[in-house]
Amino acid sequence: MRCPYCRHADSRVVDSREAEDGALIRRRRACPECGRRFTTVEEAVLAVVKRSGVTEPFSRLKIMAGVRKACQGRPVDEDAIALLAQRVEEAIRARGVAEVPSHEVGLAILGPLRELDEVAYLRFASVYRSFDSLGDFEREIAALRSEASRSDVDRAEAKPTNGRHPDTAAAGANQT
Numbered sequence: 001m002r003c004p005y006c007r008h009a010d011s012r013v014v015d016s017r018e019a020e021d022g023a024l025i026r027r028r029r030a031c032p033e034c035g036r037r038f039t040t041v042e043e044a045v046l047a048v049v050k051r052s053g054v055t056e057p058f059s060r061l062k063i064m065a066g067v068r069k070a071c072q073g074r075p076v077d078e079d080a081i082a083l084l085a086q087r088v089e090e091a092i093r094a095r096g097v098a099e100v101p102s103h104e105v106g107l108a109i110l111g112p113l114r115e116l117d118e119v120a121y122l123r124f125a126s127v128y129r130s131f132d133s134l135g136d137f138e139r140e141i142a143a144l145r146s147e148a149s150r151s152d153v154d155r156a157e158a159k160p161t162n163g164r165h166p167d168t169a170a171a172g173a174n175q176t
């Protein structure tokens with residue numbers, strides 16, 4: 001491997017260690033040209049199998065792009081999106097499989113996204129689960145509400161409102 005300091009074309013492995021329960025190997029390398037040392041990490045490529053059967057390498061950036069899109073206009077910052085993508089990747093890697101179907105990646109995003117922002121979650125779920133009627137939204141919103149009232153009665157969303165903000169119009173219409 002090329003030296004990241006002086007760009008010399010080769011380097012020597014001086015130490016190899018398994019990490020994270022054997023899921024990856026860290027190698028300490030030394031450059032014969034400048035003498036500096038650096039670390040590399042080797043891990044199996046996690047493949048995502050698309051519906052078409054085509055596989056592509058798992059990409060945290062792709063998850064972030066999808067989540068960022070769902071979070072447009074929402075009070076969710078880039079750090080939160082990065083953290084969510086990291087959680088999703090860790091959850092999927094923890095399964096210890098070489099390949100994961102793309103729809104399972106989507107499923108793994110839903111839970112953390114719901115905790116992050118319910119509106120973004122609804123947007124993502126509507127595309128991902130192909131909502132095709134208001135009934136689909138109503139069921140999902142009802143599920144969110146019943147969980148919200150179980151877990152946290154003080155939530156703002158649980159208070160009656162006549163708000164017609166575009167983001168809450170659907171939720172407001174469903175309120176009892």
Ligand SMILES: [Zn+2]
Nearest residue numbers: 003006031034
């Ligand atoms: Zn070097």
